[in-house]
Each structure stands twice: as C-alpha cells, then as structure tokens.
Amino acid sequence: TEQGPDSPTASRPPVSFELFPPRTDSAALALGRTIDRLAEVRPAFISVTFGAGGSTRDRSLTVLRYLLEHTEVEPMAHLTCVGSTHAEANRLVREFLDAGITSFLALRGDPPADVDPADPDAGLGELRSAAELVQLIHRVQEEREPFGTTTVSGVPGAARIGARPRPERVAVAAFPTGHPRSRNLGQDIDALLAKEIAGANLAITQLFWHADHYLDFVERARAAGVTIPILPGIMPVTTPARLARLTELTGVIPPAELEIGLEVEPDPDAQTELGIAYAARLVGDVLAGGAPGVHLYTFNRHEAVLEVLERVGATDERTASER
Ligand code: FAD
Numbered sequence: 470t471e472q473g474p475d476s477p478t479a480s481r482p483p484v485s486f487e488l489f490p491p492r493t494d495s496a497a498l499a500l501g502r503t504i505d506r507l508a509e510v511r512p513a514f515i516s517v518t519f520g521a522g523g524s525t526r527d528r529s530l531t532v533l534r535y536l537l538e539h540t541e542v543e544p545m546a547h548l549t550c551v552g553s554t555h556a557e558a559n560r561l562v563r564e565f566l567d568a569g570i571t572s573f574l575a576l577r578g579d580p581p582a583d584v585d586p587a588d589p590d591a592g593l594g595e596l597r598s599a600a601e602l603v604q605l606i607h608r609v610q611e612e613r614e615p616f617g618t619t620t621v622s623g624v625p626g627a628a629r630i631g632a633r634p635r636p637e638r639v640a641v642a643a644f645p646t647g648h649p650r651s652r653n654l655g656q657d658i659d660a661l662l663a664k665e666i667a668g669a670n671l672a673i674t675q676l677f678w679h680a681d682h683y684l685d686f687v688e689r690a691r692a693a694g695v696t697i698p699i700l701p702g703i704m705p706v707t708t709p710a711r712l713a714r715l716t717e718l719t720g721v722i723p724p725a726e727l728e729i730g731l732e733v734e735p736d737p738d739a740q741t742e743l744g745i746a747y748a749a750r751l752v753g754d755v756l757a758g759g760a761p762g763v764h765l766y767t768f769n770r771h772e773a774v775l776e777v778l779e780r781v782g783a784t785d786e787r788t789a790s791e792r
Pocket residue numbers: 517518519520521547548549574575576577578579580597598599600642643648649650651656657659660663664673674675676702
C-alpha cells in the first residue's frame with residue numbers, strides 16, 4: 470500500500486474534496502451547507518479551484534477563509550501561474566499565505582483560448598510550468614519564515630519557532646491518461662517528476678474512468694523515480710449533460726457503459742444511482758490496488774460524494790450514523 474498524504478490515524482483511508490468558488494450569493498449559501506456536511510467526514514483537506522488568470526481570486530479566498538474560520542478542515546488553495554509575471558505570482562502566493570492558507574495545489578493553468586495557434590506558448594507568461602510555481606511557493610514561504618517549522622538552529626529539542634499552525638502541502642496535478650497537450654504518457658511522467666524535484670509533496674490526478682489507468686500510471690511513475698503519494702481524483706457524474714461537459718473540459722474519454730447508460734436512462738434518480746455506483750466501484754478498485762486515499766470532485770454538492778464514500782465504507786463510523 471502507498472504511503473498516504475496523512476499518517477494513518479483512522480482505519481478508513483484519507484479522503485479529500487474539491488470545490489469551486491460559487492458565482493452567486495445563493496450558491497454561496499448552499500456551499501456553506503455543503504462544506505459543513507463534507508467536514509463531518511473529517512477530510513484530510515478540501516481544495517478550492519482557481520480561475521486561470523486570477524478571475525476567481527477573491528471568491529476562492531472567501532471559500533478558503535470559510536474553511537479556515539468555520540471548520541477544522543485544512544484548506545488547500547489551487548493557484549495557477551499562466552500569464553503571470555514572477556512579481557505577480559509572488560504577490561499572489563503572499564496574499565494567500567497572509568490569509569492563513571499554507572497548502573497549495575500548484576498548477577500552470579490553461580492559456581487563454583484565443584491565443585494565436587501559430588504561437589501556442591505566447592500567453593504562458595514568465596512561469597512556464599507548474600514546477601516553477603512549486604519552487605516559487607517554497608521560496609516565498611522561506612522568505613516569510615526563514616526558520617521554517619524547525620527547532621532553533623543547531624539546538625535539538627529547543628522551543629519551536631515560527632511554527633505554522635497547520636500542515637503544509639504543495640500538491641501538483643498528474644494525468645493518468647495523459648495531458649491533452651502532451652505527446653505521450655512519458656512526457657506526463659517526466660513533468661510529474663520535475664514537479665516533485667521542484668518540491669511538490671503530493672500529486673492529485675485528473676479524473677479517469679478505469680482503475681487500471683490510475684494503477685498503471687502510478688507504477689510507471691514509481692519506475693521513473695516519483696516517490697510522492699499520488700491521490701486518485703474521482704467524480705461521481707450523475708447526468709449526461711455533466712458528463713459531456715467534463716469530457717469537453719478534460720479530454721478524458723468516458724466509458725461507453727456510463728455514457729450510454731446515462732443517455733438512455735430517463736429517470737434522474739436512476740441516473741444518479743448509475744453515476745454513484747460507477748464512482749463507488751472505481752474508488753473501491755483503486756483503494757484495493759493500493760491508492761493512498763481518494764480525492765473526490767464534488768461539483769459543490771455533498772450528497773453524491775458522501776454516498777460514494779458510504780458505499781465503500783470510507784466515512785467515519787460515528788458521523789455516518791449521525792447523518
Ligand atoms: P504542467 O505540469 O506545467 O504541465 C503542462 C504541460 O506541459 C503538460 O502537457 C506536461 O506534460 C508538459 N510539461 C510540463 N513540464 C514538463 C517537463 N519538465 N517535461 C516535459 N513536459 C512537461 N486549472 C485551473 O485553471 N484552475 C484550477 O483550479 C485547476 N485545478 C486542477 C486540479 C487538478 C487535480 C487537475 C488535474 C487539473 C486542474 N486544472 C486547473 C487544469 C490545469 O491547469 C491544466 O491541465 C493545465 O493545462 C496544466 O496544468 P499543470 O499544472 O498540469 O501544468
């Protein structure tokens with residue numbers, strides 16, 4: 470079994486969730502309730518997405534602050550560097566650290582869609598890859614806290630100085646079926662290794678639909694020298710429209726079984742059941758194959774992801790019975 474992102478404190482595998490910042494006030498209210506329900510299963514962290522180019526910066530920070538102030542859950546901020554100068558990226562990281570956020574998912578982000586096809590790298594900015602953002606996050610953190618979380622230099626057991634209140638993660642993305650722009654899977658594994666060398670201590674995968682895609686990717690990554698935990702990212706998809714949209718966004722081809730199943734099933738409840746059953750099977754299979762935990766894409770709803778966890782026995786016993 471792989472080493473997890475957290476020390477094994479409970480018999481169940483570590484779980485984590487992804488949210489996106491709400492666009493309206495009513496969605497924000499609903500998200501507060503979703504977060505409270507997700508927090509009940511004591512996730513290792515909850516991550517909040519970030520619009521490439523900074524379009525959601527303030528809204529992402531609001532959700533992260535809510536997590537910090539109203540829950541015990543570690544907030545993880547997605548950050549993208551596409552289109553940024555070094556100075557802008559530096560300011561962004563500082564701003565999040567100032568807000569009390571110490572865990573990040575460092576991403577390059579997608580360049581704007583209207584970029585000149587003859588020069589696809591034109592909109593990338595000064596940081597060319599997520600690995601450079603990982604380095605920058607570490608550098609900014611060190612500049613702010615030159616003594617880090619260690620003991621007084623050279624004095625074993627001396628009082629901790631500058632201790633951060635929460636664990637610090639610098640996570641990065643991994644692509645079990647390949648990034649849409651990469652030439653082959655070898656390139657994706659090289660990119661992941663480069664991100665680990667830059668200082669990443671956790672990888673979270675893009676969604677995938679077959680356990681073997683994840684397990685084979687992990688095996689290849691290990692053979693190439695990647696040692697950080699690779700958390701499988703899984704999403705219960707419960708409507709045909711959402712599946713179509715996800716396929717468009719990620720380029721990951723869904724299995725015909727799920728795609729056709731959702732298309733031909735007229736009853737929304739039965740569609741939901743299909744999506745949950747598929748995701749629960751996938752979660753069970755990757756955990757059986759040694760995954761260090763599971764990261765669930767929530768689409769800002771708690772019902773489906775909690776049901777998936779319940780089915781694989783990955784919710785906290787006490788909170789599950791209280792629900
Ligand atoms: P990188 O790791 O820098 O890689 C980009 C491309 O360059 C890949 O094709 C890679 O193979 C190649 N590459 C990079 N370095 C090397 C190297 N050393 N050698 C060879 N090839 C290399 N986007 C958002 O805008 N906001 C979000 O909140 C967000 N959250 C995400 C969460 C997860 C879990 C995942 C999987 C993706 C997320 N994305 C998000 C999408 C992501 O920004 C895009 O996939 C983007 O195109 C690539 O970002 P990256 O961090 O993987 O880039």
